[in-house]
Amino acid sequence: MKNQRVWMVxxxxxxxMVMALAPAAQAAExxxxxxxxxxxxxxxDAGNPYSKGVEDYIRxxxxxxxLKDAKVExxxxxxxxxxxxxxxxxxxxxxxxxxxxxxxSTGSTLALKRDFEEEKIPTIPASxxxxxxxxxxxxxxxxxxxxxxCIGLAEYxxxxxxxxxxxxxxxxxxxxxxxxxxxDVQKAVAAGLKMExxxxxxxxxxxxxxxxxxxxxxxxxxxxxxxxxxxxxxxxLKDAQRLGLIATTFxxxxxxxxxxxxxxxxxxxxxxxxxxxxxxxxxxxxxxTSEPGDGTTFQLMLAKKYGRDDKTANSHNxxxxxxxxxxxxxxxxxxxxxxxxxxxxxxxxxxxxxxGAKAYSPGNTVGPVTYSPTDHAGVDTLQIxxxxxxxxxxxxxxxxxxxxxxxxx
Amino acid sequence: xxxxxxFATGNFFSAYRDEQRIFATHLDRAIFATFLTALFVxxxxxxxxxxxxxxxDNILVAMVAIIGLNLVTGFAGLISIGHAAFVGVGAYTLALxxxxxxxxxxxxxxxxxxxxLGCGGMGxxxxxxxxxxxxxxxxxxxxxxxxSFQMIFQWTIxxxxxxxxxxxxxxxxxxxxxxxxxxxxxxxxxxxxxLTIVVVFGLAVRNLLRSRYGRSLVxxxxxxxxxxxxxxHPGLTKVYAFALAGFFAGVAGGLHAYxxxxxxxxxxxxxxxxxxxxxxxxxxxxxLTGAFWGPAAIRLLDLQVENLVExxxxxxxxxxxxxxxxxxxxxxxxxxxxxxxxxxxIANWWRICRxxxxxxxxxx
Numbered sequence: 001m002k003n004q005r006v007w008m009v010x011x012x013x014x015x016x017m018v019m020a021l022a023p024a025a026q027a028a029e030x031x032x033x034x035x036x037x038x039x040x041x042x043x044x045d046a047g048n049p050y051s052k053g054v055e056d057y058i059r060x061x062x063x064x065x066x067l068k069d070a071k072v073e074x075x076x077x078x079x080x081x082x083x084x085x086x087x088x089x090x091x092x093x094x095x096x097x098x099x100x101x102x103x104x105s106t107g108s109t110l111a112l113k114r115d116f117e118e119e120k121i122p123t124i125p126a127s128x129x130x131x132x133x134x135x136x137x138x139x140x141x142x143x144x145x146x147x148x149x150c151i152g153l154a155e156y157x158x159x160x161x162x163x164x165x166x167x168x169x170x171x172x173x174x175x176x177x178x179x180x181x182x183x184d185v186q187k188a189v190a191a192g193l194k195m196e197x198x199x200x201x202x203x204x205x206x207x208x209x210x211x212x213x214x215x216x217x218x219x220x221x222x223x224x225x226x227x228x229x230x231x232x233x234x235x236x237l238k239d240a241q242r243l244g245l246i247a248t249t250f251x252x253x254x255x256x257x258x259x260x261x262x263x264x265x266x267x268x269x270x271x272x273x274x275x276x277x278x279x280x281x282x283x284x285x286x287x288x289t290s291e292p293g294d295g296t297t298f299q300l301m302l303a304k305k306y307g308r309d310d311k312t313a314n315s316h317n318x319x320x321x322x323x324x325x326x327x328x329x330x331x332x333x334x335x336x337x338x339x340x341x342x343x344x345x346x347x348x349x350x351x352x353x354x355x356g357a358k359a360y361s362p363g364n365t366v367g368p369v370t371y372s373p374t375d376h377a378g379v380d381t382l383q384i385x386x387x388x389x390x391x392x393x394x395x396x397x398x399x400x401x402x403x404x405x406x407x408x409x
Numbered sequence: 410x411x412x413x414x415x416f417a418t419g420n421f422f423s424a425y426r427d428e429q430r431i432f433a434t435h436l437d438r439a440i441f442a443t444f445l446t447a448l449f450v451x452x453x454x455x456x457x458x459x460x461x462x463x464x465x466d467n468i469l470v471a472m473v474a475i476i477g478l479n480l481v482t483g484f485a486g487l488i489s490i491g492h493a494a495f496v497g498v499g500a501y502t503l504a505l506x507x508x509x510x511x512x513x514x515x516x517x518x519x520x521x522x523x524x525x526l527g528c529g530g531m532g533x534x535x536x537x538x539x540x541x542x543x544x545x546x547x548x549x550x551x552x553x554x555x556x557s558f559q560m561i562f563q564w565t566i567x568x569x570x571x572x573x574x575x576x577x578x579x580x581x582x583x584x585x586x587x588x589x590x591x592x593x594x595x596x597x598x599x600x601x602x603x604l605t606i607v608v609v610f611g612l613a614v615r616n617l618l619r620s621r622y623g624r625s626l627v628x629x630x631x632x633x634x635x636x637x638x639x640x641x642h643p644g645l646t647k648v649y650a651f652a653l654a655g656f657f658a659g660v661a662g663g664l665h666a667y668x669x670x671x672x673x674x675x676x677x678x679x680x681x682x683x684x685x686x687x688x689x690x691x692x693x694x695x696x697l698t699g700a701f702w703g704p705a706a707i708r709l710l711d712l713q714v715e716n717l718v719e720x721x722x723x724x725x726x727x728x729x730x731x732x733x734x735x736x737x738x739x740x741x742x743x744x745x746x747x748x749x750x751x752x753x754x755i756a757n758w759w760r761i762c763r764x765x766x767x768x769x770x771x772x773x
Binding site for chain 2: 175
């Protein structure tokens with residue numbers, strides 16, 4: 001009996017301490033986000049650095065106590081680019097109580113669109129497909145849509161072309177991701193953009209594009225506008241180089257000038273295409289580490305802090321992931337600053353209010369992130385980059401394509 | 410047959426009819442009935458997350474598809490490596506109808522049992538058509554013919570605007586007696602539907618295998634010339650097998666589309682066909698129970714590897730790429746190991762377990 005009493009004392013002390021500490025432990029709030037993306041399988045070359053961008057920024061937020069005592073949790077799951085797995089991950093994340101969801105592919109974003117609506121959960125995907133925003137209220141794109149990017153490139157062609165109406169071919173991915181901008185570029189042409197779309201080519205897995213390139217030249221095409229991923233563009237560029245068809249100056253007669261949207265470019269393209277990438281024009285809304293600035297300095301510091309290799313640190317997909325995480329955290333911070341409770345509803349309202357004086361500048365984009373109830377595409381400005389001596393360099397100032405508004409009327 | 414139908418041990422067949430019984434003893438029947446009841450009752454007793462329910466639904470849908478694949482590849486011996494395309498035919502039958510008449514049309518939302526049958530019918534039609542080369546082709550040549558169907562299917566869906574060029578075509582929520590099946594009840598509802606279909610199809614195939622046609626399938630697989638000499642029609646049998654497999658696959662496709670509330674090409678690719686084939690091999694080709702074991706084993710293996718990968722990623726963040734490569738590696742390894750060491754699949758382990766129990770307590 002006496003022994004039992006002796007044991008009771010330390011137990012009571014421990015219990016007392018636990019009870020005293022419990023309210024303090026409860027006070028530290030945890031905001032749950034989640035990301036499902038392709039770390040393996042198709043497009044994993046982009047998904048991998050993207051996931052690291054998200055992961056590192058969230059770690060940084062927690063390590064530097066950016067949200068004071070509150071923590072952000074963001075589990076990252078591989079879905080192998082399979083919608084079925086994305087859906088399973090999403091259901092699991094919902095059960096875990098997430099307040100904001102980060103998705104990845106075009107296919108899964110379109111497939112889960114109704115779930116986002118029913119769950120009323122703000123979602124930021126890595127896909128910039130314009131169709132994501134149709135019949136949707138809870139999807140927020142980080143930057144301009146692929147359509148806007150292609151229209152921006154088309155405007156760049158028209159304003160820099162010398163001579164008659166420029167003849168353009170579109171080289172696109174055989175999927176919704178690739179096809180969607182074609183119609184919008186055609187609409188821009190119909191609305192007065194002075195260029196001629198001679199041919200739209202859906203690429204396969206061809207390892208040789210000789211016939212295609214010769215055909216385009218015979219049709220007097222001068223510009224090839226790509227909306228796909230890097231590897232088919234690299235193959236195309238190498239074949240053009242082999243045939244001596246790459247223009248040495250923009251729009252050179254009898255040669256081809258190659259241009260492409262966000263997922264066609266980046267350092268991976270230079271690595272794949274080598275010297276054939278020289279002169280390639282690319283557009284995105286992100287800043288690049290080859291053009292140093294505050295945003296890129298922060299990006300390189302972040303990558304170094306968490307032990308990432310140079311390739312990841314300099315990847316525009318790492319920037320992409322980082323920026324999405326930055327936007328999510330900034331939204332949480334704003335709700336927190338107002339003294340509000342961080343919920344799906346409050347985050348949704350705060351995202352919709354992110355415009356005008358409340359626009360957000362993450363530092364690694366060429367313009368501010370702006371959302372409103374009628375505009376869910378984040379950064380509206382684009383920057384043209386061109387490969388010079390093996391690195392992407394800015395060409396001109398950031399701009400907003402004018403025909404985007406015209407075709408929406 | 411033993412006098413006591415409850416406690417008989419071993420085989421006591423004294424007539425061919427005895428051998429054809431679905432349940433050898435009353436005890437077998439009672440255990441099956443109890444198991445079935447448990448499958449229907451347990452979701453009502455325990456709280457199951459939507460994710461786990463979705464996993465179970467997915468397994469059940471795969472079971473429906475594998476019952477068909479097992480019939481054509483396991484029982485009839487006709488290699489089909491385009492099974493996902495047949496499942497896709499079912500899903501896209503529903504999706505195309507939804508796109509034409511509206512995804513919330515009463516036919517889609519209220520007459521869903523009819524729709525599922527329609528999906529199966531379309532699957533059977535395509536199955537019979539693709540099965541026609543089986544009249545002339547065998548083995549690898551036939552496999553290539555089914556592979557061609559897979560390729561044609563993918564191309565058709567990816568390029569034709571009527572199929573939304575492979576993008577997801579949405580399907581509305583269905584109605585039951587209590588009204589619209591809500592998001593909260595969605596996975597439970599489809600669990601019961603899929604489970605009922607698995608049970609009905611399982612019993613139907615069990616019965617089919619006892620019939621003349623079922624025996625013809627096996628006879629044609631073992632030696633089609635001998636089967637021909639015995640008065641069977643090998644060509645027709647093969648086409649029937651493909652049509653039946655197409656029917657099951659079509660129903661599975663319809664279920665898939667309703668479960669995921671849409672149809673997109675990613676779910677019906679060649680990779681998925683190979684996964685189905687792996688399920689049939691791991692489960693046990695040419696056995697009915699194999700059609701249940703295979704999908705459960707492969708899907709649960711996938712989940713366990715995912716958990717392992719997540720754990721590895723948490724403790725070794727720098728090796729994330731290596732960890733995520735574990736999944737395809739494990740998938741391939743499991744198939745190779747089964748082909749090498751247990752080509753009769755998990756169904757054979759089940760058979761061995763049952764044979765131990767059958768002799769218990771060694772009464773003869």
